[in-house]
Amino acid sequence: TEWRMKFRREMNQRDDEANTKAIDSLINYETVKYFNNEPHEARRYDAALRGYETAAVLSQVSLSKLNIGQGAIIAVGLVLNMLLAAKGVQDGNMTVGDFVLVNTYLLQLYMPLNFLGFVYRQIKQSLTDMERMFSLLDVDKEVEDKAGSAELACSDAAIRFEDVKFSYNPDREILKGVSFEVPAGKTVAVVGPSGAGKSTLTRLMFRFYDVSAGRITIDGQDIRDVTQNSLRREIGIVPQDTVLFNDTIAYNISYGRPGAEQSEIEEVTKLASIDGFIEGLPEGFKTKVGERGLKLSGGEKQRVSIARMLLKRPKIMIFDEATSALDTRTEKDIQQALRDVSRGHTTLIIAHRLSTVIDADEIIVLRDGQVAERGRHQDLLSQEGLYAEMWAQQQELREAEELLAHAGEIPG
Ligand SMILES: Nc1ncnc2c1ncn2[C@@H]1O[C@H](COP(=O)(O)OP(=O)(O)O)[C@@H](O)[C@H]1O
Numbered sequence: 221t222e223w224r225m226k227f228r229r230e231m232n233q234r235d236d237e238a239n240t241k242a243i244d245s246l247i248n249y250e251t252v253k254y255f256n257n258e259p260h261e262a263r264r265y266d267a268a269l270r271g272y273e274t275a276a277v278l279s280q281v282s283l284s285k286l287n288i289g290q291g292a293i294i295a296v297g298l299v300l301n302m303l304l305a306a307k308g309v310q311d312g313n314m315t316v317g318d319f320v321l322v323n324t325y326l327l328q329l330y331m332p333l334n335f336l337g338f339v340y341r342q343i344k345q346s347l348t349d350m351e352r353m354f355s356l357l358d359v360d361k362e363v364e365d366k367a368g369s370a371e372l373a374c375s376d377a378a379i380r381f382e383d384v385k386f387s388y389n390p391d392r393e394i395l396k397g398v399s400f401e402v403p404a405g406k407t408v409a410v411v412g413p414s415g416a417g418k419s420t421l422t423r424l425m426f427r428f429y430d431v432s433a434g435r436i437t438i439d440g441q442d443i444r445d446v447t448q449n450s451l452r453r454e455i456g457i458v459p460q461d462t463v464l465f466n467d468t469i470a471y472n473i474s475y476g477r478p479g480a481e482q483s484e485i486e487e488v489t490k491l492a493s494i495d496g497f498i499e500g501l502p503e504g505f506k507t508k509v510g511e512r513g514l515k516l517s518g519g520e521k522q523r524v525s526i527a528r529m530l531l532k533r534p535k536i537m538i539f540d541e542a543t544s545a546l547d548t549r550t551e552k553d554i555q556q557a558l559r560d561v562s563r564g565h566t567t568l569i570i571a572h573r574l575s576t577v578i579d580a581d582e583i584i585v586l587r588d589g590q591v592a593e594r595g596r597h598q599d600l601l602s603q604e605g606l607y608a609e610m611w612a613q614q615q616e617l618r619e620a621e622e623l624l625a626h627a628g629e630i631p632g
């Protein structure tokens with residue numbers, strides 16, 4: 221039984237592999253089609269299934285061999301015993317009654333033994349099947365609440381990053397000592413090239429990871445000293461990649477605060493300028509959005525995501541390139557609405573388009589995990605550094621976009 225467990229393990233592993241491949245290629249079906257790779261995916265799945273087949277057959281054959289082996293041993297033993305007993309009767313040492321008695325005893329002994337062997341193998345096999353689940357339970361959480369940590373007492377929500385260092389992998393530091401402050405009720409923008417570590421800041425604030433050095437505080441409390449639950453309650457985010465649940469638009473918006481009233485949902489859809497779009501849909505709020513929201517355009521998804529965040533009514537708001545997929549005009553509408561709702565809220569904006577952060581109380585330019593420049597829009601322009609350079613580049617882009625927008629206004 222111990223010997224055959226390796227076949228069973230192999231079989232489970234192949235089963236896992238085949239399932240993962242199937243799900244992966246189905247979820248990413250658009251990519252598969254873009255690259256015309258259906259045959260490739262089919263081959264990969266086929267290979268995984270073939271591996272599973274081989275392992276499953278081996279597992280079953282080994283089980284049958286064991287069962288047959290055990291049955292054979294018992295049968296041979298029974299026959300030998302009966303022969304001995306028959307000989308006893310023949311020699312006159314035993315009566316026919318004794319012969320029957322021996323037979324009954326043996327059967328009573330062998331039946332449970334046979335059954336025991338069978339059950340043992342089944343149990344052993346089921347335990348092997350559950351091994352992966354148990355190993356999952358053994359994995360340590362990356363971030364744990366400290367014993368007896370308090371709730372976050374968040375009154376006006378001032379955020380401080382103090383010399384924060386962080387790396388996902390020990391051999392590559394992403395943040396190399398970042399310090400800045402978002403005073404209560406103010407708006408701070410973080411800009412910088414892609415890969416600078418901007419989204420990493422948001423993950424640290426949510427404590428998906430803990431900092432490796434330095435600290436992050438909210439109202440003076442180190443976020444490592446408070447419960448994750450109370451911390452996440454106070455922060456609302458519009459993430460860089462919005463992923464929606466395969467349910468209705470109403471469900472996805474109300475995800476921000478399950479149990480919210482329909483009137484509240486309608487209010488936030490107005491703020492996120494998605495009310496017009498929803499009204500135009502034949503099924504309105506009941507429209508299904510598809511897996512991960514693939515039936516909505518990038519900009520529509522972002523606006524659902526903004527509405528969902530607004531519904532949560534957090535003290536701290538984070539926008540991670542929240543309007544990057546919108547055209548300039550829709551973006552302007554939303555920006556105005558967001559400025560209104562975020563007034564008085566501590567707000568962290570991560571932006572790619574610099575025109576959206578002109579009014580920020582402070583702009584942090586992040587480069588290679590370090591604060592390269594900081595200040596207000598005008599100061600940064602006069603510094604003629606990275607920010608001014610990015611601004612000049614985007615200015616050209618914006619002019620082109622405006623031309624396009626005007627072209628759209630010309631009738632016909
Ligand atoms: N989970 C992760 N594991 C390892 N590296 C990561 C992970 N997430 C992001 N990174 C790396 O960290 C760097 C910063 O990422 P990110 O903060 O998302 O950049 P951005 O400034 O564009 O938002 C990138 O170089 C990225 O490759």
Ligand SMILES: [Mg+2]
Nearest residue numbers: 418419420460
């Ligand atoms: Mg990012």
